[in-house]
Amino acid sequence: MKSNKKPYFRNRIIISQFIMSKILTVGTVAFDEIITPFGETGKILGGSASYIAMAAAKLNPDVGIVSVVGNDFPDAYLQKFTDRQIDISGIEKLDNEKTFYWKGKYHNDLNKRDTLVTEVNCLAHFNPVVPDTYKDAGFLMLGNLHPAIQQSVIDQMTTRPKLIALDTMNFWMDTAWDDLMKVLKNIDILIINDEEARQLSQDYSLVRAAQKIQDMGPKYLIIKKGEHGALLFHGKNIFFAPALPLEEVFDPTGAGDTFAGGFVGKLAQLEDVSFNAMKNAVICGSNLASFTVEKFGTERLENLTKSEIQDRLQDFINLTQFEIELV
Amino acid sequence: MKSNKKPYFRNRIIISQFIMSKILTVGTVAFDEIITPFGETGKILGGSASYIAMAAAKLNPDVGIVSVVGNDFPDAYLQKFTDRQIDISGIEKLDNEKTFYWKGKYHNDLNKRDTLVTEVNCLAHFNPVVPDTYKDAGFLMLGNLHPAIQQSVIDQMTTRPKLIALDTMNFWMDTAWDDLMKVLKNIDILIINDEEARQLSQDYSLVRAAQKIQDMGPKYLIIKKGEHGALLFHGKNIFFAPALPLEEVFDPTGAGDTFAGGFVGKLAQLEDVSFNAMKNAVICGSNLASFTVEKFGTERLENLTKSEIQDRLQDFINLTQFEIELV
Numbered sequence: 340m341k342s343n344k345k346p347y348f349r350n351r352i353i354i355s356q357f358i359m360s361k362i363l364t365v366g367t368v369a370f371d372e373i374i375t376p377f378g379e380t381g382k383i384l385g386g387s388a389s390y391i392a393m394a395a396a397k398l399n400p401d402v403g404i405v406s407v408v409g410n411d412f413p414d415a416y417l418q419k420f421t422d423r424q425i426d427i428s429g430i431e432k433l434d435n436e437k438t439f440y441w442k443g444k445y446h447n448d449l450n451k452r453d454t455l456v457t458e459v460n461c462l463a464h465f466n467p468v469v470p471d472t473y474k475d476a477g478f479l480m481l482g483n484l485h486p487a488i489q490q491s492v493i494d495q496m497t498t499r500p501k502l503i504a505l506d507t508m509n510f511w512m513d514t515a516w517d518d519l520m521k522v523l524k525n526i527d528i529l530i531i532n533d534e535e536a537r538q539l540s541q542d543y544s545l546v547r548a549a550q551k552i553q554d555m556g557p558k559y560l561i562i563k564k565g566e567h568g569a570l571l572f573h574g575k576n577i578f579f580a581p582a583l584p585l586e587e588v589f590d591p592t593g594a595g596d597t598f599a600g601g602f603v604g605k606l607a608q609l610e611d612v613s614f615n616a617m618k619n620a621v622i623c624g625s626n627l628a629s630f631t632v633e634k635f636g637t638e639r640l641e642n643l644t645k646s647e648i649q650d651r652l653q654d655f656i657n658l659t660q661f662e663i664e665l666v
Numbered sequence: 667m668k669s670n671k672k673p674y675f676r677n678r679i680i681i682s683q684f685i686m687s688k689i690l691t692v693g694t695v696a697f698d699e700i701i702t703p704f705g706e707t708g709k710i711l712g713g714s715a716s717y718i719a720m721a722a723a724k725l726n727p728d729v730g731i732v733s734v735v736g737n738d739f740p741d742a743y744l745q746k747f748t749d750r751q752i753d754i755s756g757i758e759k760l761d762n763e764k765t766f767y768w769k770g771k772y773h774n775d776l777n778k779r780d781t782l783v784t785e786v787n788c789l790a791h792f793n794p795v796v797p798d799t800y801k802d803a804g805f806l807m808l809g810n811l812h813p814a815i816q817q818s819v820i821d822q823m824t825t826r827p828k829l830i831a832l833d834t835m836n837f838w839m840d841t842a843w844d845d846l847m848k849v850l851k852n853i854d855i856l857i858i859n860d861e862e863a864r865q866l867s868q869d870y871s872l873v874r875a876a877q878k879i880q881d882m883g884p885k886y887l888i889i890k891k892g893e894h895g896a897l898l899f900h901g902k903n904i905f906f907a908p909a910l911p912l913e914e915v916f917d918p919t920g921a922g923d924t925f926a927g928g929f930v931g932k933l934a935q936l937e938d939v940s941f942n943a944m945k946n947a948v949i950c951g952s953n954l955a956s957f958t959v960e961k962f963g964t965e966r967l968e969n970l971t972k973s974e975i976q977d978r979l980q981d982f983i984n985l986t987q988f989e990i991e992l993v
Contacts, residue, residue, distance in 0.1 A: 448870055543775055546913045567894040570911060579985050581906045584897060586873045618988040652990075658906050659986050661945040663979075 360607040361401045363473040363500075364391045364600070365492050366482020367462060368406040368416075368430060369439040373635060374455075375590050376447050383636040384416045385441065387482035387506065390593040392425045393640045394600025394627045395480070397648060399607040403473045405429035405492065409438035409461040419641060428470045436461035449588050450565065469495040477610075480603045481505040481526070482596065486518040493525050502612045504528045504603055505557075506596075509538050520555065527612070528559035530599050536562045545570065546577070559614075561602070561621065563595055571621050573614050580621040583629040583654060590635045594628040597640060601627035626651050687934040688728045690800040690827075691718045691927070692819050693809020694789065695733040695743075695757060696766040700962060701782075702917050703774050710963045711743045712768065714809030714833065717920040719752045720967045721927025721954045722807070724975060726934040730800045732756035732819065736764035736788040746968060755797045763788035776915050777892065796822040804937075807930045808832040808853070809923065813845040820852050829939045831855045831930055832884075833923075836865050847882065854939070855886035857926050863889045872897065873904070886941075888929070888948065890922055898948050900941050907948040910956040910981060917962045921955040924967060928954035953978050 371385025388406045396402045403426035412432065420427050442456035467488060474497040481489040483506045493503060503526040511519050512535075523529065529552060533545060539555075540548035549560050549572035560572040566588070568581040601624035602617075609616045626648060633639045698712025715733045723729045730753035739759065747754050769783035792811070796819060806827040808816040816832060830853040838846050839862075850856065856879060860872060866882075867875035876887050876899035887899040893915070895908040928951035929944075936943045953975060960966045 544913055546911050564894070567891070568908070577911055577985055578988070579908045579911070581895070581908065584873050584904055584906070586871055615989065622988060656990060658904055659988075661905070661949060661986075662942065663983060 360399050360478070360610055361403070361473065361476040362395050362399055362478040362480065362603060362607050363403050363405065363429075363469065363476035363492075364388050364395065364480040364482060364603075365405040365429075365467055365489070366391060366480075366484060366506075366596070367439055368404065368408050368412075369441060369462075370412075371592060371636060372440070372442040372456070373590055373592050374442075374444040375449065375635075376445070377589055378635070380635045382440070384419060385592065385636060386439065387596045389420075389637055390596035390631065390640065391480055391482055391600035391603070392420065393423060393637055394597045394624075394631075395604030395607070396423050396425050397627065397640075397643060397645070398601065398604035398623065400424060402426065402604075403429055403470065403476070405467045405469055405473075407431045407433060407461050407465045407467075409436040410434050412438045419637070423641075426470075426473070429468065429473065431468070433461045433464060436464060443592075445591070449591055452591075467492050467495075474498075477501040478603050478607045479503045480599060481522075482599075483508050483511075486511055486515050486522040490518065490522040490525065493522070502527050502603070502606060504530055504599065506530050506599060507535065509535055512538055523556035526557050528561065528617075529557040530561045530563065530595075530602070532563045532565070532595065536560075549577075559617065563598060565591070565594070569598065569621055569625060571614075571617055573617070576614055578614075578618045578621065580618075580625040581655075581658060582625055583651070583658065585629060585632065588632045591632050592636060593640075594632050597631040598624035598628040600624070622652070622655050626655060687726050687805070687937055688730070688800065688803040689722050689726055689805040689807065689930060689934050690730050690732065690756075690796065690803035690819075691715050691722065691807040691809060691930075692732040692756075692794055692816070693718060693807075693811060693833075693923070694766055695731065695735050695739070696768060696789075697739075698919060698963060699767070699769040699783070700917055700919050701769075701771040702776065702962075703772070704916055705962070707917075707962045709767070711746060712919065712963060713766065714923045716747075716964055717923035717958065717967065718807055718809055718927035718930070719747065720750065720964055721924045721951075721958075722931030722934070723750050723752050724954065724967075724970060724972070725928065725931035725950065727751060729753065729931075730756055730797065730803070732794045732796055732800070734758045734760060734788050734792045734794075736766075737761050739765045746964070750968075753797075753800070756795065756800065758795070760788045760791060763791060770919075772918070776918055779918075794819050794822075801825075804828040805930050805934045806830045807926060808849075809926075810835050810838075813838055813842050813849040817845065817849040817852065820849070829854050829930070829933060831857055831926065833857050833926060834862065836862055839865055850879075850883035853884050855888065855944075856884040857888045857890065857922075857929070859890045859892070859922065863887075876904075886944065890925060892918070892921070896925065896948055896952060898941075898944055900944070903941055905941075905945045905948065907945075907952040908982075908985060909952055910978070910985065912956065912959070915959045918959050919963060920967075921959050924958040925951035925955040927951075949979070949982050950975075953982060 366388030367386035369386035605620035605623035693715030694713035696713035932947035932950035
């Protein structure tokens with residue numbers, strides 16, 4: 340049964356995986372201070388890129404971050420990334436600036452929050468530079484930033500990624516509409532929440548909103564509905580991933596970014612960007628997000644194991660899969 | 667290949683179906699007057715039992731209603747039931763009373779409504795009498811009524827139904843708590859919405875609410891979340907049926923009762939009250955409800971065909987079913 344072809348073939352797969360499944364994420368690495376009915380955190384590691392990268396790294400070994408921090412950012416926090424084999428060569432440290440800082444307080448039902456403090460700090464000077472080693476990344480996840488900055492990252496890629504995903508928010512719709520419209524034409528999938536989808540499309544119906552947003556550029560769209568799950572759209576196809584019903588949501592911070600990181604991480608792992616692969620990936624994103632909300636900040640995600648993810652996948656299967664009975 | 671056993675065996679199945687799949691529903695048969703951003707209806711057929719029976723009758727041929735109407739209730743509306751082989755021998759007509767009447771106006775997003783008029787009329791004198799032919803019904807669906815009235819119906823059954831399902835509302839929790847607690851001990855499944863589940867359990871978390879409510883009696887629980895779908899609970903098992911994402915919701919009136927009718931109708935059709943059968947049944951309930959909201963009142967349900975239900979089941983399969991990929 341020995342064959343010369345086998346080693347060559349196996350080798351080829353390994354090389355292919357190495358190139359294709361590289362994930363680059365661009366977003367904030369920051370300080371969060373969170374108040375919930377369950378307690379207060381003080382300053383902890385936060386930021387969209389932190390959650391995205393940690394989630395994606397659960398599924399795929401090669402994840403890099405492009406971001407910026409200030410001179411007050413502790414090495415111990417950077418080590419949280421490097422300990423998980425996340426490449427931080429794209430995280431710039433500005434000597435004369437402080438790190439982006441957000442403080443917020445959640446209402447009792449945890450569905451609403453008030454921002455108490457936002458200090459933009461170093462983020463005002465963020466000029467992302469993609470390391471050469473990530474200019475050929477197969478998967479690019481652009482966290483919520485000014486759309487012109489998101490576009491500048493796309494422009495630095497030497498090969499068109501297999502998938503470009505983008506998050507944005509109402510603020511950029513209000514203040515940078517033209518830049519947002521431009522970058523939307525250059526991405527494959529937009530990942531936003533229901534409120535953002537309604538504002539972007541000016542339509543209350545999410546089904547019609549999805550059609551209008553696809554006309555703006557992205558051929559795929561995910562609309563996140565928090566505790567009510569997430570909808571994946573592509574043309575006339577719709578798939579729904581519920582959020583896992585939990586006894587207690589402890590801290591919702593980072594759930595949406597964890598979802599996005601899990602989604603892109605799963606696609607990179609599968610090396611597949613078909614609609615069927617995306618079904619799998621939104622379930623995976625929802626799976627990882629269900630862990631993030633169990634503890635403050637990135638704490639739960641940091642220590643999450645493959646077998647915990649696997650067990651919870653079974654919960655999602657039990658929650659959604661049924662035997663077809665024809666009428 | 668001929669055998670004497672075959673006709674006997676087939677006959678036995680028919681008899682068994684006839685007895686076991688009989689559905690009795692108790693609830694209101696009423697006038698509704700509905701205002702939405704899309705128009706106004708004037709007085710049309712409404713009431714919980716109307717939606718429940720029409721939905722159940724799509725799946726199962728033997729459905730009976732116990733209810734009460736006034737002297738102003740038109741025969742043409744009763745004929746909507748008899749035309750669909752729904753037994754109305756349990757609908758009492760009170761000579762000196764008018765029919766229950768509700769008028770409501772929906773907000774622009776159709777998620778909230780204001781009650782403009784409620785005239786209880788004949789319902790104040792409702793003393794349900796179960797026809798002899800339905801005292802052995804295998805499936806009993808108790809629409810939202812005073813819990814003591816719901817209990818009086820259970821007491822009239824000569825054989826314990828295979829399944830007793832019950833709907834209730836916040837008003838009875840406020841005004842008839844002891845009666846509600848009593849009837850909850852005698853049913854199998856409670857079908858209520860998220861707000862009602864939270865009030866009944868005094869717990870915001872739906873997962874914990876479900877545990878507390880099961881401790882009150884019903885071993886199964888459905889929590890309806892409107893456009894966000896419905897959760898089925900049994901012990902530690904949870905199943906989720908999404909609502910179908912629609913371009914337009916035209917009139918949400920009766921969606922919850924249609925869901926309940928479709929749920930019970932499907933179980934009766936399957937002659938199965940296992941958790942697996944219930945998964946099927948909540949998908950079926952959500953399926954039928956997705957039609958009801960497409961037009962005013964019972965209009966869409968009245969003319970709904972089996973093949974339309976079948977086609978939409980495929981939409982639910984596409985929406986929720988995925989290939990399992992292990993991490």
